[in-house]
Each structure stands twice: as structure tokens, then as C-alpha cells.
Amino acid sequence: MSFLLYRVGDWCYRQRWVVIAAWLVLISAVATILVVAPPALSNEIRIDGTPAQEVLDDLAVKVPEAAGGQGIIALQSSGGRIDEGARLSALLSAVDGVYTSPHVLDARAVLAREVAKGPQSHLLQATAAVANPAGAQSGSGPRPLVVDGAPVPGVSISADGRTALFQFAFDVQTFELPQGTIEHVIAVTEDAVAGQDITVLPSAAMFQIPEIIGVAEVIGVGVAAVVLTLTLGSLVAAGLPLASALAGVAAGVGGTLALSHLVAMHSLTVVLGLMIGLAVGIDYALFIVNRQRRFILDSQLTAHQAAARAVGTAGSAVFFAGATVIIALLALIIVDITILTTMALAAAATVGIAVLAALTLLPALLGLVGENICSPKTRARAATTAAASGSAHRVADRWSQFVTKHRLLAIAASVGIAGLLAVPALDMNLGLPSGASYHPDTAQRQSFDVVAEAFGPGSNGPLVVTATHRGDAPLPPTATRVIAEDLQRVDGVAAVSVAGTGVDGNTVLFSVIPATGPTDTSTADIVTALREQAPMIAAHSGADIGVTGFTALGIDVTDKLADVLPVYLAIVVGLSLVILLLVFRSILIPLKATLGFLLSIGAAFGATTALFQWGWGQPLLGMDSTTPVLCLLPIIATGVLYGLAMDYEVFLVSSMKEAHTHGHHGTHAVTQGFGMAGKVVTAAAIIMTSVFAGFIFNPEPMIAQVGFTLAIGILIDAFLVRMTLVPAVMAALGDKAWWIPAWLDRLLPDLDIEGDALQRRLGGAAADSHTAERVESAALGGGHQ
Numbered sequence: 001m002s003f004l005l006y007r008v009g010d011w012c013y014r015q016r017w018v019v020i021a022a023w024l025v026l027i028s029a030v031a032t033i034l035v036v037a038p039p040a041l042s043n044e045i046r047i048d049g050t051p052a053q054e055v056l057d058d059l060a061v062k063v064p065e066a067a068g069g070q071g072i073i074a075l076q077s078s079g080g081r082i083d084e085g086a087r088l089s090a091l092l093s094a095v096d097g098v099y100t101s102p103h104v105l106d107a108r109a110v111l112a113r114e115v116a117k118g119p120q121s122h123l124l125q126a127t128a129a130v131a132n133p134a135g136a137q138s139g140s141g142p143r144p145l146v147v148d149g150a151p152v153p154g155v156s157i158s159a160d161g162r163t164a165l166f167q168f169a170f171d172v173q174t175f176e177l178p179q180g181t182i183e184h185v186i187a188v189t190e191d192a193v194a195g196q197d198i199t200v201l202p203s204a205a206m207f208q209i210p211e212i213i214g215v216a217e218v219i220g221v222g223v224a225a226v227v228l229t230l231t232l233g234s235l236v237a238a239g240l241p242l243a244s245a246l247a248g249v250a251a252g253v254g255g256t257l258a259l260s261h262l263v264a265m266h267s268l269t270v271v272l273g274l275m276i277g278l279a280v281g282i283d284y285a286l287f288i289v290n291r292q293r294r295f296i297l298d299s300q301l302t303a304h305q306a307a308a309r310a311v312g313t314a315g316s317a318v319f320f321a322g323a324t325v326i327i328a329l330l331a332l333i334i335v336d337i338t339i340l341t342t343m344a345l346a347a348a349a350t351v352g353i354a355v356l357a358a359l360t361l362l363p364a365l366l367g368l369v370g371e372n373i374c375s376p377k378t379r380a381r382a383a384t385t386a387a388a389s390g391s392a393h394r395v396a397d398r399w400s401q402f403v404t405k406h407r408l409l410a411i412a413a414s415v416g417i418a419g420l421l422a423v424p425a426l427d428m429n430l431g432l433p434s435g436a437s438y439h440p441d442t443a444q445r446q447s448f449d450v451v452a453e454a455f456g457p458g459s460n461g462p463l464v465v466t467a468t469h470r471g472d473a474p475l476p477p478t479a480t481r482v483i484a485e486d487l488q489r490v491d492g493v494a495a496v497s498v499a500g501t502g503v504d505g506n507t508v509l510f511s512v513i514p515a516t517g518p519t520d521t522s523t524a525d526i527v528t529a530l531r532e533q534a535p536m537i538a539a540h541s542g543a544d545i546g547v548t549g550f551t552a553l554g555i556d557v558t559d560k561l562a563d564v565l566p567v568y569l570a571i572v573v574g575l576s577l578v579i580l581l582l583v584f585r586s587i588l589i590p591l592k593a594t595l596g597f598l599l600s601i602g603a604a605f606g607a608t609t610a611l612f613q614w615g616w617g618q619p620l621l622g623m624d625s626t627t628p629v630l631c632l633l634p635i636i637a638t639g640v641l642y643g644l645a646m647d648y649e650v651f652l653v654s655s656m657k658e659a660h661t662h663g664h665h666g667t668h669a670v671t672q673g674f675g676m677a678g679k680v681v682t683a684a685a686i687i688m689t690s691v692f693a694g695f696i697f698n699p700e701p702m703i704a705q706v707g708f709t710l711a712i713g714i715l716i717d718a719f720l721v722r723m724t725l726v727p728a729v730m731a732a733l734g735d736k737a738w739w740i741p742a743w744l745d746r747l748l749p750d751l752d753i754e755g756d757a758l759q760r761r762l763g764g765a766a767a768d769s770h771t772a773e774r775v776e777s778a779a780l781g782g783g784h785q
């Protein structure tokens with residue numbers, strides 16, 4: 001492997017313009033596609049294979065009006081009742097403007113058609129049947145706005161008359177709406193109520209895709225640039241990993257966006273690919289550039305020779321580290337949830353392209369820079385200082401010596417701290433983000449709070465219950481009334497109303513408003529109770545009962561992920577153990593690496609729970625809202641962090657293996673290897689953490705949670721586990737860490753990840769660069785160009 005990659009690096013260095021041109025053509029092609037066909041992303045979360053999603057899909061067929069996206073606007077008056085005088089006129093004008101907007105279904109026309117049917121209208125029959133069941137519209141549930149004795153479709157008024165809730169439907173899902181449609185609806189509403197002291201507050205459902213890259217994300221990349229400059233010692237050297245990573249992200253994420261017209265794609269899919277692509281792209285390139293500079297400064301090789309050898313040695317570690325990340329991501333496909341499948345494929349492809357960029361584009365860029373990769377001052381200092389490499393790693397040396405000397409203390413402290421951080425994870429509550437998850441300054445949060453105060457917290461997340469008559473005939477009004485009464489008797493239900501009927505009247509759609517908010521555990525209890533009582537309600541009414549809605553979806557996806565997580569972990573860990581076994585030719589090291597990861601992921605989940613669910617430390621990050629942990633987060637973070645944790649394991653322990661291969665034993669091999677890799681692994685961890693941390697301040701709660709979990713997970717894994725626990729355990733094991741049964745050793749191929757065979761084939765470091773050039777030319781079968 002090392003010699004193959006050495007040849008790749010050598011060819012790309014020599015044919016630099018060909019390689020750079022090929023990458024430019026690829027990126028230009030992707031950019032052209034995006035200009036011609038802008039990406040179409042979604043904020044819809046489909047959870048295929050769950051009861052709640054099946055009800056939604058069935059509903060879209062039987063009740064066509066429910067198939068499109070939903071719009072919700074809260075209008076709050078600060079000067080008096082909104083249902084009287086000039087404010088009422090302004091409100092009605094706003095309703096008229098919205099209903100006449102493109103892609104908005106006019107509920108008034110629907111009602112008019114039903115009225116024209118007279119007694120034959122299934123909707124009017126169902127509505128009349130449940131108009132006043134015992135307590136059906138009691139509590140703080142919305143009451144319809146009535147003007148001149150007739151209800152205004154879609155508009156409800158609060159008990160104090162100061163707040164209106166306007167609910168309407170689009171003819172397609174919100175992510176399918178043409179650009180500017182939602183903005184037009186909001187503008188029409190604001191224009192209609194201008195000057196009436198009425199605040200217009202669209203709900204979270206009225207906001208489409210947030211900015212993928214904002215100021216915070218750019219700052220994260222800026223921090224990475226500073227760390228690169230400090231680590232590599234020059235702006236020229238620091239710019240190359242950034243250029244390589246950005247090119248990989250442009251191709252990977254751009255390609256993902258280009259495919260969004262062919263495959264339904266959530267915005268989080270692109271964000272995850274961007275996060276991981278940037279982080280691993282910079283890190284992988286950093287390892288190769290750092291190794292090239294060490295070859296130049298320590299062995300006095302030319303930039304060309306050093307670049308080829310760096311790709312052959314550090315590039316091998318990059319290849320297998322990337323393979324581990326890709327395996328962890330692709331294993332998400334077994335979960336069989338569409339959003340996770342697209343995330344996995346997009347992120348894995350982006351990581352693959354990042355590896356390709358590091359192994360091809362980076363050596364071409366190194367060829368462009370040539371000998372300028374190291375300044376004359378740096379070369380002179382290295383030439384006059386015999387311990388140049390050692391002095392560069394004094395901090396790493398001291399730390400490794402301290403950890404290995406006090407190995408038992410280091411092991412106990414690492415395990416203890418990680419265990420303490422993991423404690424909040426025992427109280428982790430999973431769900432989907434609601435309007436309450438947003439910052440108080442956002443319209444999404446303000447709308448959520450206003451609706452909760454004026455109509456009750458359950459109005460922000462009504463449950464949807466469907467009743468489908470078991471026969472072909474319409475559901476009788478008496479059965480409709482029985483169902484409504486049974487639903488109302490469920491503990492915690494505040495109000496029940498008819499939300500629609502199927503074309504043939506066979507299906508009736510009920511809106512069930514809980515007394516608690518959509519992310520409250522009591523609302524989850526209501527969903528459970530409704531499902532448990534569904535057979536009883538069906539027996540009373542002769543109709544099949546289905547339950548869906550925001551909370552129901554969250555429960556179902558959590559249950560599905562809990563069922564599949566053990567299988568997922570078995571596949572990821574199993575395949576990764578095989579890769580690590582091949583790389584390190586050791587039994588204990590792969591096991592130790594995996595056990596260390598369990599500490600990291602537990603601590604990361606604990607910190608995430610403490611911040612987002614308990615609210616600890618939120619003022620420090622400018623947050624002010626507690627929310628359940630995203631139900632998709634545990635499995636996403638497990639896959640991503642496992643792959644990235646194994647990256648650091650490969651880079652760090654491969655240096656220890658290299659020292660062991662070159663004759664160092666026990667603690668000396670650990671400190672020697674740590675000294676070679678410690679500084680660059682530290683820089684890589686800071687870079688990756690800063691890239692992920694940039695997404696913590698994204699206004700979209702899902703993105704913020706993913707960014708924080710990955711950032712804190714990398715921070716814990718890199719510094720607490722890989723930089724502290726690993727050297728301590730390796731020192732405690734001594735040479736036993738490298739033990740492998742003789743029969744297995746004979747069976748395993750020699751991947752030469754540390755490049756020892758490559759060094760022997762090329763004659764070691766060679767006495768001087770001219771001798772090295774002759775040896776390498778002979779090994780390649782020809783001269784350099």
C-alpha cells in the first residue's frame with residue numbers, strides 16, 4: 001500500500017498541472033450544474049416504516065387537502081381585541097391575501113363547496129356530530145373566529161380576543177414551493193395589518209432552509225487556519241491543507257446538492273457532509289504536509305522526494321482512517337430511515353473525496369509550491385540543530401513522559417472524568433425539535449410562545465387521529481361522535497375537533513390538542529394512551545384508528561433506532577476492528593481503541609444532555625431554551641465520532657508502531673511515537689473541534705445539536721482518551737500491546753502503514769538528496785521530470 005501511494009504522490013507532484021486542471025474541471029462542472037439547477041432541499045423528516053409515518057402517507061391519499069405543507073401564523077394585538085373594529089378588518093384582509101396567494105389552498109372555497117352539497121356533505125356532518133361533545137372544545141383550545149354568524153376557515157381566536165391563530169395549507173410540501181412563495185405570504189399578511197399594532201409571527205413551519213454557512217462557521221475555518229499556521233510555521237504550508245480541504249468539500253458537498261433534484265434531501269444532509277468534509281479534509285492534508293516537512297528538515301530530502309514519501313507513509317494512515325470513517329457512515333444505511341440513508345451516502349462520499357484530494361490534489365499543490373514549503377530560516381535552524389524534531393515536540397514529550405510515568409493515575413483520571421461527564425446521559429430525553437428549541441429572539445420561538453400562552457401549549461403540536469370506516473360506506477355521524485367522546489376522555493387531552501374528511505367520507509381526520517407541549521413527556525404519554533385505547537375505540541365505532549403528529553413521530557423514530565442500534569454498532573465495530581487488526585497487527589490495540597470510544601461517546605452524550613436538555617451553561621453560548629435531544633442524534637453521532645476517533649487512533653498509534661518497528665520497546669516506543677505524532681494530532685483535534693463548534697451557533701436547533709455533540713465528542717476523545725488514556729494504557733501493556741498469535745500474523749497481509757518497507761525499498765533516508773533521488777528513480781523505474 002505504501003509504495004503504491006508513494007507512486008501516486010510522485011506522479012501527482014510531477015504532473016501537477018494535469019491534476020490541478022482535472023480538479024478544476026470537476027469543481028467547475030458541479031458549479032455549473034448548481035447554477036443551472038439550484039438545489040432543492042427539504043426540512044421534512046420522513047421516518048419510513050413507523051406507524052406515525054404510515055398514517056401520514058395514508059392520509060395524503062385519503063384526504064388530499066392534508067398532503068401539502070402546513071402554514072401557521074400567529075397575529076397578536078398590543079392595542080386591544082383583534083376580532084373587533086379596524087383590527088378585525090385588517091385580519092380579514094390578511095386572510096384574504098393569504099388565501100389568494102399562489103400555492104395556498106383556499107379553505108373558503110372548500111367550505112363553500114361543502115355547503116353547496118347540503119346534507120350530503122361528509123365534512124359538515126362530521127363537524128356537526130362533534131360540535132359539542134362533553135368538553136370537546138373546553139379549556140384553552142382555540143375557538144373559531146365567527147363573523148356575521150359564519151366561521152372564518154382556518155382562523156381561531158384566543159379567550160382574551162387579542163391573539164389570532166391562522167392555519168392554512170399549501171398545495172405541495174413547503175420544500176417544494178417555488179422560491180419566494182412563503183416570503184410572499186408573510187409579506188401579504190404584514191402589509192394587511194400594518195398600522196394596527198398587530199405583530200405577525202410565522203411558526204417554524206413557515207421557514208425554509210436556513211443558511212448552511214454563516215459567520216460562526218467561517219470563524220471556525222479561520223481558527224483552523226491559525227492553528228495550521230502555528231503548527232506548520234508558515235502561511236504557505238498552512239494554506240495547502242485549507243485549499244485541498246475546500247476543493248474536496250466543493251466537489252463533495254456540491255455534488256450532493258446537484259443530486260438533490262433526483263433524491264429527496266434534508267438540509268441536515270448537506271450540513272453533515274460540510275462539517276465532516278471540512279474537518280477530515282483539513283486534518284488529512286495536515287498529516288501529509290507535516291510529514292513532508294519532517295522529511296525535508298530531518299532527512300534533508302528535496303520537496304519532491306519528501307512529498308512522495310509523505311503520501312506513501314502518512315497517506316497510508318489517511319487512507320485507512322478515511323476507510324474507517326466511511327464504514328461507520330455507510331453502516332447507517334441498515335437503519336432504513338430515508339434521512340439517515342441520504343446523510344450516510346452524502347457524508348461518506350464527501351469523506352471519500354476528501355481522502356482523494358489529500359492523496360492527489362495535495363501533492364500537486366506541493367509541486368506547485370516546490371521548495372518554498374519550508375522557508376530558508378526554517379531549513380537553517382533545522383540544519384544547525386541536531387535535535388530539531390525533538391525540540392519541536394518538547395510539550396508532547398513532556399506530556400507523554402508524565403502520562404507514562406503516572407500511568408495508573410492517568411487511566412483512573414481519564415475513566416473517572418469521562419464517567420462523570422456521561423452521567424447526564426442517563427436522563428436523556430429524545431424527540432424532534434419544536435419552536436421552543438429556537439432562540440427567544442427568533443420569530444419561530446416568539447410564535448411558539450405566543451400560541452402556547454394564548455391557546456395552550458398543546459396548540460403548538462396537535463396530535464392527528466384518523467378514523468377509517470371498515471366498510472366502504474362513509475363513517476356514520478354517530479360513530480364520529482363516539483370517537484370524539486372517547487378521544488376527549490383520554491387523560492391530558494384539552495380539545496378535540498374534526499380537521500377534515502376523505503372525499504368519500506370513509507375517513508375522518510381529528511385534531512387532538514393536548515394540555516401539554518409537543519416535547520413534554522406528558523404528551524408522549526397521551527400518544528401511548530391513544531394507541532393503547534385504539535382497539536377499544538375501534539370496537540365502539542367500527543373504524544380503524546391511527547395516531548400521528550409531531551410527538552408520535554418522535555416516539556416512533558426513537559423506538560426504531562433503539563431496536564436497530566445494537567445491530568448497527570455490531571457492524572461498525574466489527575468491520576472497524578478488522579481494519580485496525582490489519583493496520584496494527586495486534587489483538588489488544590483494536591479492543592482498547594473501541595473501549596476508549598465508549599468513554600468518549602458516553603461523555604459526549606452526557607454533555608449534550610446537560611446543555612440542551614438541562615440548560616447547563618447555555619448563557620455562555622448565547623442560548624436560552626431547553627429541548628429534548630434530537631432523536632436522530634445518538635446514532636448519527638455514534639457513527640461519525642467512531643470513525644473520527646479511529647482516525648486519531650490510527651495516526652497516534654501508527655507512530656508508536658513505527659517506533660516499535662525501528663527497535664524501541666515498552667514505554668520508550670510510546671513516548672517516541674507520541675513525540676512524533678502528538679503535536680500534529682493536537683493541532684488536528686483543535687481544527688476539527690473548531691470546525692464543528694462553528695455550527696453550534698447555527699439558528700437551526702438540529703444543526704446546533706449535531707455541531708456541539710461532534711465538537712465536544714472530538715475534544716474529549718482526542719485529549720482525554722487518545723492523548724491521555726491511550727499512552728497510559730500502552731505503557732501499562734508494554735510490548736504485550738503488539739502481541740498477535742503467530743498463525744494470525746502469517747495470515748494477515750502486511751499493509752506497511754508505517755512505511756517501513758517503503759523506507760527499506762528506497763534505501764532509508766539516504767546520505768543526501770542526490771543519492772535518494774537515484775534510489776527513488778530506480779525504484780520507480782525511470783527518472784523524475
